[in-house]
Amino acid sequence: MSADKARIARQFIQSIPHARALGMQITALDDGMAEITMPYDTRLIGDPETGVIHGGAVSALMDTCGGAAVMSHPAAPAGTATIDLRIDYMRAATPGQSITARAEIYHITRNVAFVRATARDEDAELPVATATGAFTVEGS
Amino acid sequence: MSRKTPEPVQVVKQRRDAALAALVGGVPYISFLGIAFDRRGDELTAVLSFDEMLIGNPILPAIHGGVTSAFLEVTALISLSWAHIWSDLESGVLDVEGLTAGKLPRLPKTIDFTVDYLRSGLPRDAYARATITRAGRRYASVQAEAWQDNRARPFAQATAHFLMPRPVSGDD
Numbered sequence: 464m465s466a467d468k469a470r471i472a473r474q475f476i477q478s479i480p481h482a483r484a485l486g487m488q489i490t491a492l493d494d495g496m497a498e499i500t501m502p503y504d505t506r507l508i509g510d511p512e513t514g515v516i517h518g519g520a521v522s523a524l525m526d527t528c529g530g531a532a533v534m535s536h537p538a539a540p541a542g543t544a545t546i547d548l549r550i551d552y553m554r555a556a557t558p559g560q561s562i563t564a565r566a567e568i569y570h571i572t573r574n575v576a577f578v579r580a581t582a583r584d585e586d587a588e589l590p591v592a593t594a595t596g597a598f599t600v601e602g603s
Numbered sequence: 604m605s606r607k608t609p610e611p612v613q614v615v616k617q618r619r620d621a622a623l624a625a626l627v628g629g630v631p632y633i634s635f636l637g638i639a640f641d642r643r644g645d646e647l648t649a650v651l652s653f654d655e656m657l658i659g660n661p662i663l664p665a666i667h668g669g670v671t672s673a674f675l676e677v678t679a680l681i682s683l684s685w686a687h688i689w690s691d692l693e694s695g696v697l698d699v700e701g702l703t704a705g706k707l708p709r710l711p712k713t714i715d716f717t718v719d720y721l722r723s724g725l726p727r728d729a730y731a732r733a734t735i736t737r738a739g740r741r742y743a744s745v746q747a748e749a750w751q752d753n754r755a756r757p758f759a760q761a762t763a764h765f766l767m768p769r770p771v772s773g774d775d
Contacts, residue, residue, distance in 0.1 A: 480658040481667035506635040510710060517632035518713045519676045523669025527659075530668070542660075545668040549717040 468492050475531065482527050485520060489531060495568035495576075497531035499524060502561045514558035518592075521582055522550055524564045525594040529578040532566040533598045539576065541601035546575070548596035556591045560584040566594075576600050618699050622692050623647075625702040627681060630710075636670065638677055645689055649678040651729040651749075658726065666724030671749060675731055675761040676716055679745040682733035683711050683765055709768035711743060718761040725751055729758070741767055 464472070472489035476482045476499075485507070491498035501524045509517025526545055533543040556562050566580035580594040619642065627633055627640055636657070641648040651657070651674045659667025688708055691697040697708070731749040743765045748757045 478661055479667070480656050480661065481670055482659070484656045506631050508631040511629045511631065511707070512709070517630070517673070517677075518716065519632060519636070519669075519673025522672040522676065522716065522718075523667060526667070526669040526672060542662075544660075544723065545720050547717065547719045548668070548672065549715065551715045552713050555712075 464491055472531075475534070479527070481523065485523060487524065487527060490563065491565075492531065492535050495532055495536040495571070496566070497528050497535055498563060498565045499528045499531060500561050500563045503559050508558075510555075513555065515555040516558075516562065518550070518552055521552070521556070521562060521564075521592050522548070524562060525550060525566070525580050525582060525592065526596075528564040528566040529580050529594070529596050529598060532568055532578055532580075533576045533600065536568055536571060536576065536600075538571055538573075538602070539600045543576065543598045543601060546597040546599060548594055550592055550594045552592050553590055556582075556584045557586065560586075562591060571600060573602075574600055618692065621699050622688070622697070622702050623685065625699075625705075625707060626684060626688070629705070629707045630677075632673075633677055633681075636673060636677070638674060640681060645686070647678075647682050647685055647732070649674065649681070649731045651731070653727050653729075660723070663723060664726050666726065666729070668718075668720060668724075671720065671724050671729075671759045672716070672718045672761070674729060675718060675733075675747040675749055675759060676713065676763065678731040678749070679716075679733045679747045679761065679763045680711060680713065680765070682747075683735055683738070683743055683745050684708065686735055686738065687711070687767070711765035711767050714742070714764040714766055716761060716763045718759055720759050722756070722758045724749075724758050727751060730754075739767070743767055 733747040
């Protein structure tokens with residue numbers, strides 16, 4: 464990521480209170496692609512017995528990452544809103560590890576961007592969750 | 604023929620409220636988001652108290668889509684778990700003191716979750732209720748709806764599938 468893009472990415476995350484609350488950081492950004500990391504945090508535990516992060520926090524990460532991928536596309540300069548998002552939870556994220564989501568636009572029309580996303584912890588082989596979503600495209 | 608005397612109202616309320624508080628209080632993420640549950644008999648309504656930290660679009664401003672999604676998932680999960688333990692709780696098979704002391708039932712696991720965003724979430728409190736459309740021994744289907752000002756104008760709805768916890772006897 465160029466220094467310029469990194470600065471824009473940092474500002475983007477800093478401007479979203481909930482992304483800040485979850486400690487999200489953009490680690491890669493390209494036209495129609497974004498990668499965001501969320502550190503492990505005990506406040507986000509969903510299963511007290513195992514310490515596994517709640518699925519809802521993974522949803523928030525996927526949604527932010529999908530939105531960032533759309534906003535990074537030249538055809539959507541004025542932002543985006545999620546129309547729908549489907550998440551498949553493949554396995555529990557390992558407690559103590561950060562989760563990284565990567566989202567990509569696989570098709571974009573004048574009004575809609577279709578996005579796929581994958582979330583992984585430190586074991587990059589087996590995804591924690593995958594998602595597909597439709598996002599609005601707001602032209603300038 | 605003698606009928607069993609109904610339990611005193613305080614006993615009933617105390618048992619149900621203590622069990623619900625234990626179920627909800629055991630999950631850190633629920634308090635992180637500021638979600639509470641309102642109970643009427645066995646019916647639950649989740650309440651998301653507005654906080655600046657929940658904002659996802661500071662310009663509108665609007666609640667973060669991920670928060671809305673998480674709110675619906677928490678509502679679906681707790682409602683399903685609550686319905687699952689209800690009969691054992693009422694019959695006395697499930698011990699409330701044990702629950703309160705931290706012996707919580709295993710929660711269902713989310714298999715998949717689909718959320719439709721119908722309108723933007725306004726910077727104010729939100730409410731949600733879940734309907735269990737199928738509760739099988741292994742799998743359950745749950746629908747949930749969230750609204751703010753008007754119950755008839757939901758701002759998001761969700762469909763979810765869950766894997767039910769195994770009965771304690773056959774557990775790992």
